Amino acid sequence: MSALFISDLHLEDARPETTALFRRFLHEHARHxxxxxILGDLFEAWVGDDDxxxxxxxxxxxxxxxxxxxxxxYFIHGNRDFLLGEDYARRCRMRLLPDPAVIxxxxxxxxxxxGDLLCTDDTAYQQFRAMSRAPAWRAGFLAQPLAARLAFARxxxxxxxxxxxxxxADGSAETITDVSPASVxxxxxxxxxxxxxxxxxxxxxxxxxxxxxxxxxxxxxYGEGFFYARSRDGQVELQHYG
Numbered sequence: 001m002s003a004l005f006i007s008d009l010h011l012e013d014a015r016p017e018t019t020a021l022f023r024r025f026l027h028e029h030a031r032h033x034x035x036x037x038i039l040g041d042l043f044e045a046w047v048g049d050d051d052x053x054x055x056x057x058x059x060x061x062x063x064x065x066x067x068x069x070x071x072x073x074y075f076i077h078g079n080r081d082f083l084l085g086e087d088y089a090r091r092c093r094m095r096l097l098p099d100p101a102v103i104x105x106x107x108x109x110x111x112x113x114x115g116d117l118l119c120t121d122d123t124a125y126q127q128f129r130a131m132s133r134a135p136a137w138r139a140g141f142l143a144q145p146l147a148a149r150l151a152f153a154r155x156x157x158x159x160x161x162x163x164x165x166x167x168x169a170d171g172s173a174e175t176i177t178d179v180s181p182a183s184v185x186x187x188x189x190x191x192x193x194x195x196x197x198x199x200x201x202x203x204x205x206x207x208x209x210x211x212x213x214x215x216x217x218x219x220x221x222y223g224e225g226f227f228y229a230r231s232r233d234g235q236v237e238l239q240h241y242g
Contacts (some may be wrong), residue, residue: 001106001183003235004030005229007039007114007199010080011055014071015044018210018221025175025241026185033230039199039218040078040099040114045157046147047144049087060091067093076101078114078200079125082133083142100198102191106234109193115200118179118187177201188213197229197236204238207222 011019054068067073073094089096100113121125129138140195141149145237167176176203187196188209196209197216204219204227216236219227227241 001035001231002033002036003037003105003231004033004196005037005039005112005216005218006226007218007229008079008172009038010040010041010221011059012054013053016055020057020096021221021242022059025099026062026066029228029241030066030071033071035065035072035074037076037103037112037197039075039076039112039197040116041074041199041220042078043078043081043084043218045153046081046084047146047153048083048086051228052146053089056088060088063092063094066102076112076114079116083138092140100187100191102193103225105231105236108234109191110236111187111193111196112193113196113198115179115198118183118198119177119200120180120183121178122176156198176205184209195236206238 001157006025009018009022011022012217021211023126026036026153042059043051045052046056063073071094074095075089075092075094076083076099086094086096095128097112099117100109100111102109104110116125116129132204144152179198184196188194194212195214195216196217197218200221201222202222203217205217207215207217209215216229216238218238225240227238227240230237230239
């Protein structure tokens with residue numbers, strides 16, 4: 001089985017070149033794979049399945065065509081697009097998975113997720129995550145007019161950038177925004193697996209976690225290119241594209 005893993009594309013109308021790169025990736029690679037797993041933050045922001053962005057419409061069509069070629073599509077929510085729902089997933093012909101989820105690749109159980117749940121040192125974010133994933137919060141937010149939801153998303157992005165700048169200034173960004181080693185170890189033990197694939201941290205790497213355990217971190221889609229993961233014949237490799 002050939003499976004591809006991507007995350008943190010952060011697609012938006014302001015970056016059409018990245019949407020074009022994604023379209024090329026789908027044509028050149030995803031359509032020749034058995035499965036494509038999108039591990040969150042496909043979009044920079046998602047305020048509901050009535051999102052009016054051009055890139056949202058383009059991505060839905062490109063994913064639908066990819067599925068028509070026989071590639072199975074799977075999606076796990078990220079911290080930017082956790083409101084992506086079943087309606088949009090049906091348009092794309094992709095299946096929503098829980099975060100995290102255990103899949104079997106060539107007989108090897110593998111834990112996949114966005115990765116933000118592993119960043120437990122960022123207590124402020126974990127509190128917001130717990131609140132915003134609650135069904136009542138989600139229902140209340142989606143009930144607001146589209147203009148109000150779009151305004152909230154803009155404010156949230158500005159607040160996120162300001163907080164990141166503040167963490168960089170006081171030297172805590174590297175620790176706070178990366179995974180907690182204790183949380184990683186706990187996840188391996190809880191799910192009884194030897195391999196984990198995630199995104200979110202924007203730090204692409206292959207990590208040896210000891211005792212034969214491996215953690216694969218995907219890259220974001222900024223700059224000259226990006227890293228994605230390919231699973232084939234029981235092995236998972238990071239590859240550069242762009």
